[in-house]
Amino acid sequence: MTAAAAVEVAVSTVIFALRRSPADDRMTVWLPLVRRIREPFDGRWALPGGPLGPNEDLAESAARTLAETTLLTPQYLEQLYAFGNTDRSPGERVVSIVYWALVRSDEADVAVETENVRWFEADSVPELAFDHNVIVDYALWRLRNKLEYSHIASAFLGDTFTLSELREVHEAVLQKPLDPANFRRQVESSGQVVPTEQLRTGGRHRPARLYRYNTAAPDTTSGPLGARPLPGRTQG
């Protein structure tokens, strides 16, 4: 009782977006980090986050810091893990509830960068404050894992997208090429996306059909907790 007040609660978020690598032109996974401006780890890069407000839910807090650092709204937001080892922050006891989020690539392209906010390629982040390197690695593992049995990939894209675009997302995240023909069949038979009437023209080749995420499809990836509610909607 008396002792519990000594524990502080913070919420941090690993924010993923896809961007083209400046070197080659390949799509890769990126995430924004913020520079710490006080001890401990003054000057080090760290995950965006902050103390949990007394009147905000955990996911709300994650979405708030996400908006504050990137000016973006997440397409997908899910709790990752609670980190609370006694030794993870020198001189204080902090339990961090960490979320991970996906934002649309086209929005991320125009995201602000300042002296204290910078985007990094996910597989070459510097040495971070606290245990944040472990957290980033775990979030990346979860992203790659979940991509294969759910349909979060569309969260990186707009409302409609071609199957090539969707495949490009998978290839970027999983870092391996996928057979276009088999990918198409897998996705179509999953029922998670539905074709629209529109085509996307413009490339110097046959136009591609646009698909849309199927909101009516059942979500079996979160069990009784249901689809992780994005702040704004409501769900038990």
Added chain:
Amino acid sequence: MTAAAAVEVAVSTVIFALRRSPADDRMTVWLPLVRRIREPFDGRWALPGGPLGPNEDLAESAARTLAETTLLTPQYLEQLYAFGNTDRSPGERVVSIVYWALVRSDEADVAVETENVRWFEADSVPELAFDHNVIVDYALWRLRNKLEYSHIASAFLGDTFTLSELREVHEAVLQKPLDPANFRRQVESSGQVVPTEQLRTGGRHRPARLYRYNTAAPDTTSGPLGARPLPGRTQG
């Protein structure tokens, strides 16, 4: 900063064991609950747990309350989820880090029951305090899910076990019969268990070979966090 102190941190644990149902003789999933002895929800059953100690890690806290309520040591302990909605506890703001644990069936058989600690069958728990019914449902979903792609089932058994015993665990958790021949092949090809030299005699039928959990097999179920360290061992 100032506001963060208003949030209390608690750790609760969903403890699973297998027991034979008193009605029929079938194995089913059980869990211990404790009766609340103060408001809010005075008199209601709830998950065992309590405030996080200032000098204990999250998993340590879960194992401690587990030992306090059941006098048992968990064979498996993993973080489930952090629940922190503002409205989940009337009049106070509590973030609960919830763990789930598996204990051996033979130990659970001799577990104490008191006026304020009782074991319930998992699919017929009463109306619980707080949001604990949701938590139990989610933990059950996770248990059933994880059983199919990891080898936590052996945590319900002793050091050595027959494949029939292991299959009985699966059947109890998944609530459906499994083909003995196919189950055997699946388990053997997974590499997660290895045969010993011993046989188990006693039934009036052919003796069954005893198997042991293969500690050398790689654990791919937790990603970069590694196998969830049980209190006592150490791991980053």
Added chain:
DNA sequence: CCAAAAGTGTTGAATTTACACCCATGA
């Protein structure tokens, strides 16, 4: 011998994988 569970074999179905091939567009 018989009953019962341990353990092996086999077959057809379903799924995955690799890759050949046609289609429709811009240049």
Added chain:
DNA sequence: TCATGGGTGTAAATTCAACACTTTTGG
């Protein structure tokens, strides 16, 4: 017309599911 990605077809390989059958014990 050619190059390029969109989209379909198909056959081999692999995995999965159902079930027949043999083995070894206790009674």
